[in-house]
Amino acid sequence: MQTDAPLNRRAQEILHSVVKEYIETGEPVGSRTVSKRRSEELSAASIRNVMADLADEGYLSQPHTSAGRIPTEKAFQHYVRYISAGRMPYAETERLRAELHGLATFDERMERSSHILMEMTRNVGIAASMPTHQALEQVELLPLADRRVLMILVTRDGTVRNRVVSMQEAISPDELGSLRNYVNRNFGGWLLDDARRELLRRMAEERAAYDATLRKLAILYQMGLLESEAVPEIHMEGASNLVGIDLHLTAEKMRELLRALEEKKRLVELLDRFLEMPPGELAVKVGLEDVSPVMKELVLIGLTLHTPSGFGARVAVLGPMRMQYERVMAAVLLIGRAFETM
Secondary structure (H helix, E strand, C coil), X not given: CCCCCCCCHHHHHHHHXXXXXXXHHCCCECHHHHHHHCCCCCCHHHHHHHHHHHHHCCCEECCCCCXXXXXXXXXHHXXXXXXXXXXXXXXXHHXXXXXXXXXXXXXXXXXXXXXXXXXXHCCEEEEEEXXXXXXXXXXXXXXXXXXXXXXXXXXXXXXXXXXXXXXXCCCCHHHHHHHHHHHHHHHCCCEHHHHHHHHHHHHHCHHHHHCHHHHHHHHHXXXXXXXXXXXXXXXXXXXXXXXXXXXXXXXHHHHHHHXXXXXXXXXXXXXXXXXXXXXCCCEEEECCCCCCHHHCCEEEEEEEEEXXXXXXXXXXXXXXXXXXXXXXXXXXXXHXXXXXCC
């Protein structure tokens, strides 16, 4: 009978010993193996009784009658609550920080981060830029022939977006200059979402109907003046590392998993759903069947980070429950700390 009652110290230690042994070997763990690894004297029979109780509570399963036990998803969920990130060698930390700092653009650093995470963990490395946090640097409005206007939007992270729109009525260069100055003076440094909301509020006020600047600005707003059209930029490396892992999937289910990882929308949902911790705080999610049944035996370890420029991003590692958690957690934190200084 499965329960959610807290484990006593002995049961917890034995459970964690089973999890660590299973991570190392991938084989069912017997009571004698646990007994040999414990410093505290406890007979194999006593350990076997505790393991039987853990099985009744849903922490362990037994593939065969004569075999040892293997940890369940519930066991891994318990285990990750009691561990912390390992320590990376100082030389490796400095080398990776210098490598990221040596890249010219934010997107290059994101792409390289996914590769670094894959190399360090032998799992799937994911890095995603989150353009919803883009802040306005400035807009430029330039007149073109045939009542057309070139709208240029520049954000604080260096993104530049150009759009040409056709107007029903001509707008003079002086008028465009006034509109540009109004936006830059009132909304420079604002997040684009906040700027759009405030501009909508101002245009909705009754006095806006008598303000020529806001009337013409409303037309440009409707044509996308403060819309960046940016979407999350996803970089993923190492999906093939999942192929050689026993995830208890048929060949067709494995193909379904790989197809799911190729869908940008699915990856964004995965990151949005499970990495909602405050910036810089590590999140560990064991079992991802809420996103897709084929991800039931996968784990996501990642964090949300905000750079000094105000641009948001998420970095994560996706892998099997049987992974080196301390090293994966350390790798993710290493990347996050490197971005904090950029």
